Amino acid sequence: MSEPTTTAAGDDTPAARPEIRPTDGSCSHWIGAELRYCRVVDGVRHYLPGMRCPNHTPARLKGQPEPPEMPGWGPGSRKEMQG
Numbered sequence: 001m002s003e004p005t006t007t008a009a010g011d012d013t014p015a016a017r018p019e020i021r022p023t024d025g026s027c028s029h030w031i032g033a034e035l036r037y038c039r040v041v042d043g044v045r046h047y048l049p050g051m052r053c054p055n056h057t058p059a060r061l062k063g064q065p066e067p068p069e070m071p072g073w074g075p076g077s078r079k080e081m082q083g
Contacts, residue, residue: 022051029056 027038040053
């Protein structure tokens with residue numbers, strides 16, 4: 001774990017990520033230039049790296065189109081997930 005460093009504001013916060021990663025269902029994409037998490041809540045979906053809004057999906061970040069939606073492949077479509 002990295003040691004806290006003094007930032008330009010003079011406080012002792014970890015320079016890399018001063019905020020705690022969101023666990024409230026908001027977008028957890030780290031915006032490094034702004035030193036903050038996105039935290040958008042509209043249209044958020046779960047991906048392997050975490051919850052992501054439409055602007056921060058893995059495909060969008062790579063500059064690729066989103067994969068097409070396929071019938072029966074939406075969230076909660078698997079039989080064992082249906083109650």
